Amino acid sequence: MVTVHKYTAEESLAHNLGQFILESQDKALKNHQKFNLAISGGSLNNVLHKAFIEDKVLASKVDWNSWAIYFVDERLVPLDDPDSNFGAFKKAVLDHLPANKAPKVYPIDEELVKKGVDSFAQVTMDYEKIIPKNFDLVLLGCGPDGHTCSLFPGPTHNYLLDEKHRRVMWCRDSPKPPSDRITVTLPVLGDAESICFVAEGASKQPIMHEIFDLKNTKLPSALVNHLYDAKVHWFVNDEAFTKVETTSF
Numbered sequence: 001m002v003t004v005h006k007y008t009a010e011e012s013l014a015h016n017l018g019q020f021i022l023e024s025q026d027k028a029l030k031n032h033q034k035f036n037l038a039i040s041g042g043s044l045n046n047v048l049h050k051a052f053i054e055d056k057v058l059a060s061k062v063d064w065n066s067w068a069i070y071f072v073d074e075r076l077v078p079l080d081d082p083d084s085n086f087g088a089f090k091k092a093v094l095d096h097l098p099a100n101k102a103p104k105v106y107p108i109d110e111e112l113v114k115k116g117v118d119s120f121a122q123v124t125m126d127y128e129k130i131i132p133k134n135f136d137l138v139l140l141g142c143g144p145d146g147h148t149c150s151l152f153p154g155p156t157h158n159y160l161l162d163e164k165h166r167r168v169m170w171c172r173d174s175p176k177p178p179s180d181r182i183t184v185t186l187p188v189l190g191d192a193e194s195i196c197f198v199a200e201g202a203s204k205q206p207i208m209h210e211i212f213d214l215k216n217t218k219l220p221s222a223l224v225n226h227l228y229d230a231k232v233h234w235f236v237n238d239e240a241f242t243k244v245e246t247t248s249f
């Protein structure tokens with residue numbers, strides 16, 4: 001069973017997600033002295049800002065120097081481009097940390113990206129080489145079309161969703177710009193200790209109904225629920241869940 005954590009106020013969701021991440025941090029540090037975390041782009045960054053920059057109590061419990069942060073997907077653009085997931089995380093979190101609190105962050109190879117499309121296969125292979133085998137925690141978003149990471153629904157994107165061996169793939173045709181991205185594949189999520197989605201707001205209402213009531217596993221986010229249910233958590237707000245009728249996840 002998937003676990004759903006539902007909140008009314010944005011602040012409560014951010015606080016409880018922060019607590020959840022800290023529990024994962026503490027467990028990882030006890031086991032192997034390092035917290036391997038993979039994060040998404042998009043709206044997740046606002047939640048991380050609220051949890052670990054604005055909430056001073058939670059912020060004081062983060063052992064930033066032990067965090068190793070990777071990206072579940074990244075757009076193949078320079079790191080200071082407004083579309084960069086690294087750039088968005090830097091702006092939301094990294095830029096607010098004092099110099100003595102320095103997580104190790106693993107962005108894509110920007111110099112290679114700048115060389116253009118002929119280097120994108122190499123960027124993908126290089127990223128595959130640096131990600132750990134088992135993430136302690138993977139933080140996912142869910143787009144209004146049901147995509148997660150840069151795993152998009154629909155037959156033209158099955159080459160990403162069906163991949164069983166490669167751990168990072170080049171998504172050449174993202175329906176959401178920019179079209180060229182890298183993304184981790186399902187085996188990476190399968191090997192993670194814990195998976196946590198965050199979905200907020202009215203724009204997510206129809207897709208939450210498809211995922212939780214209709215359980216349409218053609219949608220990548222619903223497929224993750226189906227495949228890895230016991231270790232999947234969703235942090236949602238009431239607004240996103242307005243159309244969800246089921247109580248059995």
Ligand SMILES: O=C1O[C@H](COP(=O)(O)O)[C@@H](O)[C@H](O)[C@H]1O
Pocket residue numbers: 039040041042043044073074085140141142143144147148149150176
């Ligand atoms: O394009 C992307 O979108 C998804 C969902 O973003 P959200 O803003 O609707 O939460 C995100 O998880 C992914 O990392 C990003 O590249």
